[in-house]
Amino acid sequence: MSEQPLLSVENLTVRFAMNRRGLFSPATHLYAVDDVSFHVNRGETLAIVGESGSGKTTAALAAARLVTAYEGRVVLDGQDVLPLEGEELRQMRQKVQFIFQDPYSSLNPRQRAEEIVRDPLQSLTDTPAAEQQEITERLFAQVGLRPEQRRLFPHQFSGGQRQRIGIARALATQPELVICDEPVSALDVAVQAQILNLLSALQEEFGLTYLFISHDLGVVQHMCDSVAVMYMGKIVEHADRKSLFNNPLHPYTAALLSAVPSVDKTLREKSKRILIPGDPPDPTQKQVGCRFASRCPVAQDQCRLSEPPLTEIAPNHRVACHLVDEKAISPL
């Protein structure tokens, strides 16, 4: 089996133009994703965690060619997909599919469930109609929906059922990579468990590779093989599951983990709550130094002056922090 990862993102940058102040002043840009690199191995799940403004969703959209990237490469199966157009782009879309966050706005209200699932087959493949129908029916059953529900409209389904339709749609073209953008955040907890189990089962059955975007650390811990933590457009830590959760090195990761309210009483009493004050700084102002410095409990002068690079501290564990050295101990 090839060691080459299925998806390899290199130096990805996505920026958006902000409104100009005057007619002649230069356009200011918001760098939603700033020089981000990561890879996902075939058959595994990489989770990207972050809060609002971290850029995780934008990075995922850029990798799926749903948002225009400014710089960088997105290498899928050895081929950079960013410059693709036309027929080649169509073929790429067949291999990379997307599951959206909001079950209430990710389905066209005027299309029936089976039409929604069949859409990618029609636009991206040359499958004959009869086979399309058969595939659609099979997918419906695989995601746990009843065949009589095929002709219903989205508003006749519950949130969890709509998400199942979204999942069926994503699997229609038998993709290799499925990008899941907060697929369960809008669902009730009991339904969340059903959908997460479904995603895991499908991954195993079809050998799928997941890029899983979420802000919920519990879900991430359950689903992923490796995790990347993003803050303000940059990856601050990237490690495999055990390393990150058992030994978080970056102060932000540690703060994030400690902020999650826990049912486990002993866990609560044991871990000290690390409160990071304030809010993320204005993303339109160009930052000098580490972006987390303004809120970091252990920030030093060098943190404010120069931006720490993402370096591999331990095998499979990269951190972007001046205060973490090869000994791999958290500065907190």
Add this chain to the structure above:
Amino acid sequence: MTEPLLKVQNLRVELTTRNGTAPVIDDVSFELHAGENLSFVGESGCGKSMTALAIMGLLPEGIGRITAGSIMFDGQELTELSQERLRRIRGNDISMIFQEPMTSLNPVYTIGEQIVEVLLAHQSISRADAWAEAATLLDAVRIPKARERLKDYPFQLSGGQRQRVMIAIALACKPKVLIADEPTTALDVTVQAQIFDLLRDLRQETGTSIILITHDMGAVAEMAERMIVMYAGRIAEIGAVDDIIGTPRHPYTKGLISCVPHVLAHVTDEKQPLTEVPGIVPSLREFGKDQCLFASRCQHRTQQCLTARPQSVNFDGAQSADCWHAGTL
């Protein structure tokens, strides 16, 4: 035992829909003592927000009505009060903060004006005094440079800051009860931690009881002493948080706790599928039936569960569960 601050008995609230009326709150009873933290937990549509709206007298006009039961607050029967009397209680003795701070704050008024408005509505103080008090309140909710921020509009604040302003408005008149309806669901987890921290500290200082409405068991464990698990307009289980989380008696409570992937203290290589609660919550049409409404999703159901509404089974420590099989599970 002192008199409870808030005592709700056999409350029934009906919602008028296209297909008739449905009891969105179906015979709910509970007590809240002064200074106590209570939490309502459940999934969407279970009636937890409706209970809060019923207490505040804010049920949607013409659609929701209290049809039975009593709400006793501080010696007054709220279901019998006129709108005017209720208005005087709202924001003054009982106040509420909501989930979406952007739509709960009026975008066209400064936050200072919105705080002052509440102060002037319930207290006879001068405008200047109200503005000074508003600055103190903003300070108390830990917004830096409070005096200058009074002149800001909601859109100039972040989500976390707006929620703090909501808390400031809610606590302006030092109410006895603060109802927080999913106050942090729309916020980042680090901001959520700040808000919970703030609420805990404020409660220490002012002695206000907090009713926290949420779907997050972890938040309940952090913030509340007693909890009520609601399902389809009925109470499934009620008791102390530690008791219920340690030994849940109702199958729904069990499912709710175990189906959430919690952040483990120590992560190992193994990954188990999550315990599922199959099916979905019943629609409004199913509410009110004389049977256990959870039965269709419960693996322990028997014939009895389908033919009669379960009665409460009491356990030690004032814990009780509405399930025919609570004692034997």
Add this chain to the structure above:
Amino acid sequence: MTDKPTTTDQSAPVTELLDEPIEKARHPFMEAWDMFRRNQAALVALIILVLIIIAAIIGPSLYGRDPFEMVWAPFTPPGQNPDFILGTDYLGRDLLAMIISGARVSIIIGLAAAFVSVFIGVTIGALAGYYRGWVEEALMRFTEFFQVLPTLLFSMVIVALFGASLPMITFAIGIVSWTAVARITRAEFLRIRELEYVTASRASGARDFKLIFGVILPNALPPIIVQSALMVGSAILFEAGLSFLGLTDPNVVSWGQIIGSNRTYFLDASFTVTLPGVAIFVTILCISLVGDGLNDALNPKLRSR
């Protein structure tokens, strides 16, 4: 629906529950129609409108009288002669025949002009809202130009220059009324293009054309439909105004024309003016009520999730 096993043993475990019966598929427009039906005023107005349209179509042949024929003494008041229930106008023509005949013209022009407006407006609004950038800028400036035109004067100029035939009047009205539709369409496109199902369609390989006309436009229809309904009403009024001023095809009768030609005799024989006026009023009122009803029925905020 629950399965009642044969045993009445209360403690017997129940392992199988019958599934809920599946509901029938309901297109969102069916839901809207349901809401519309509940609005009594709108429903009555719709029925009246349908009657008016039927009258316009079969009326002239059913009634059988030529509106241009001078049949009796001028200014016969209504009721005086049982043969001519609504009386006669300044030339002694049967007023009822004229009103029935006028219905046809008013409605045809109303519908046709509204159609022209909507066609132009939707196209411009859709392209502007979808493509943004300089396309949007150019189209919006173009729209603003037409918006600030004095509509009545401009259509008068067109009719005066190119003749007062029915198609030309339709065109003249249509060309000055499309801006509202364009703005509404653009607003809807701006809103919908950000929704996830549009991104999902792109991820499924849809190209621009399909996105605009297959995905976004069908979902943008509700406010466009409401606006179109109201535009029929305003087109009818517009036409009445033009024909009142005499800018109409002299070979057809229209309500505005009846009012216009009889206006100097208003004080002596007011019925010649008020009766066609009532016809216009009732028609416009019904259209407005239907438009309101459509607005409520199609308004997403009133639809439950």
